[in-house]
Amino acid sequence: MSTIPAAPDGVEPLVPVQEHLEGILSGIAPLGRVEHVRLADAAGRTLATSVDALVDLPSFDNSAMDGYAVRQADVAAASTDHPVVLTVVADLAAGPAAEVAIGPGEAARIMTGAPIPSGADAVVPVERTDAGTTRVAIRQAPRPSQHLRRRGEDLHAGDRVLTAGMELGAGRIAAAAAAGLAELPVTAVPQVAVVATGSELVEPGAPLGRGLIHDSNSLLLASLVAEAGCAVSEVLRLPDDPRRLREWIGGRAPCDAIVFAGGVSVGAHDVVRHVLAEFGTVAFARVAMQPGKPQAFGTLPGGTPVFGLPGNPVSVAVSFEAFVRPALLTMLGRAQVRRPSWHVVAEVGWCSPAGRRQYMPIALGSRDGRTTARPATAGGAGSHLAGGLAAADGFAIVPEHVEVVAAGDLVEVAILW
Template sequence: MSAAATPATGQDRLWSVDEHLQDILAAVRPLDPIELQLLDALGCVLVDDVTVPVSLPPFDNSSMDGYAVRVADVAGASEEFPAVLTVIGDVAAGAADPLRVGPGQAARIMTGAPLPPGAEAVVPVEWTDGGLGGGPVSGMRARSLAPEGASGEVRVHRPAEAGAHVRAKGSDVQAGELALAAGTVLGPPQIALLAAIGRGAVRVRPRPRVVVLSTGSELVQPDEELADGQIYDSNSFALTAAARDAGAIGYRVGAVADDADTLRSTIEDQLVRADLMVTTGGVSVGAYDVVKEALTAVGDPDEEGGGVEFRKLAMQPGKPQGFGSVGPARTPLLALPGNPVSSYVSFELFVRPVIRTMMGLEDVHRPRTRAVLQADKALTSPAGRRQFLRGRYADGTVTPVGGAGSHLIAALAQADALIVVPEDDTSVEPGAEVEVVLLG
């Protein structure tokens, strides 16, 4: 589509929100996998099935602090008639050379320590006199303070079956089993399992690097002085934050003035660190909408897939939108409108799914639900446009905040939901059920 406006031949084509989203998602692919250290892979999607190389636990081990015994030696034991066993030493967790437990013997054993040869069960220390010759004890004295606990005699007050308080080798997971399937999102428990089977790094889809730049000669950096006709740049902050919130690595580029050459060279400079470029502003029908002007030249329109197409969507806010690719690597670029509410809503609807698709996630959209409209008066919406109003959602109801104006950023900051008014509806009465996009 040409950037230069010409006399209209009736109505320009309006694209639906769904058409635009489909076209975008059809053009975006998950990023190539990379190998990341476990903690860097948190929140990322596993690319390969991971099988278990070594059974968990890797060896029979004690689930309690106590004594490793032979079953026959403690058969019939009671507090009145305890089994008296000779303590041959300690088996601590990580012990390299475990003792051998013979008839009439016991080894003091710690949680996680390998069951020594000869032993068939563990009796918890609370079932014994702890080697002190008195009644039942509640624990062991620290080895460093009471080394004599590893020797002498112990009285066992209760019998134990074979395997009691023993975690059998492979009882958690067996070598060769599937640990995690490709496509799994790695949260803390999945990280735990990968570490437990000895995987220090995994192949995942990386977090996309998203470069956000706002355009507009009127934009001033926060904390600076406003001159006449100027406003503060908020879009680059909001969208960088939103990109990070969506799981991306967000880079914010300061606002670029409305000059096509400057914009073009800024974009070219940024491409090196971008898996996705997002611009705001300069996409409408004005004479200074330089994003349109600049972007047709960054991509090579002669080659398939290059260039950015600008469209009008049947949507409010967010009517003017651009999408395409730029640079030699055909880096995807979304050109969003410049009004703060328009750009934020556009981000939620179009950019967030792109980021999550690049991450390899299956669930790329914000959750939606239905809610009962709570309002003093009917909502109005232009015919033929899908409207996204800001609202607060609670317990199955949604209450509009602020009006429809795409500059109403204060109300946006009070919202946690978007109220969707379909294309065919020009009015929604209080008490009606509406579709709601949950932003939280």
């Protein structure tokens, strides 16, 4: 990153997106605080330290089917035409159970999940029998160990279940429960202040005078912060007044990061740029992307990371996705800070600027059972097309060297909401 004077386009080289991101991430550390939460409260949190199974899973040999536990050798010759009849000596349901044993010529009726009686080494599904309750005709020979789930087959006590940095969704929480855990160590949630700047901004729904617009950026940023698993500590609108901005920075409530929208470009009234520059610890960059070129990142005195994003709504969304979200996920302690991306067919073609990575708002569609993408609006990647955000499912990410996306090309998409 470098400080960019108001130089003619093309004179000052643009910073590649990846380089700008790496500069940010090198200045960001996980918060590091650990909390312990019950499984029921763990959804959406991030695992702080890896956890191991406390029990074997399953913790006892059990039946994978409703049927009969048998000695395989007893019924090795069974067939539909020549069933083998066994004496049913037990009826085993799932649930708390005493030890049971079967001997030669014996079987136990058994339900899915019930412990296998000692002596048994296979389960014959009820569908392969006459379903008898005192004697049962076995109509098909089981393979040895057929339909047995062995103790520890899924996990052994001490096996790693979840690794540090995972986001805890339904499946992972369930796996932790199955492995004997009752609570999990999770990372603290970063508290993020979001500030929309601009003297033109009024509250959503308020009457508009000439020169005024409805503030959408503070809602956009607050929602994006929450979607990233972080907490919004403060939501604010500030006019283009350096004094007001300095006052807020000086007196602000504690938080773990600050995101500004607007005021970072080369304009005379770009107060975020001017005020943040006074600290000497915030760098301004022109990044090789469309939209979102002007970017600011650094720290305030005390070390709070601060982001200055360009003010147009699409630029805010793109800049958040490219830079702020990876930084917040790093603070959260996530192992994976990149969203998975997908390659889908472009329904129509469009152009992308040479030498800049394009983030094109796209809407998903479907053709022949395959997901497709097309620009969300006719207006293209224009950074002021707030209405386009309404139609967008995410962004197509067009590499720097590509200037034309043709209909039928595979394009990379990241899905945001």
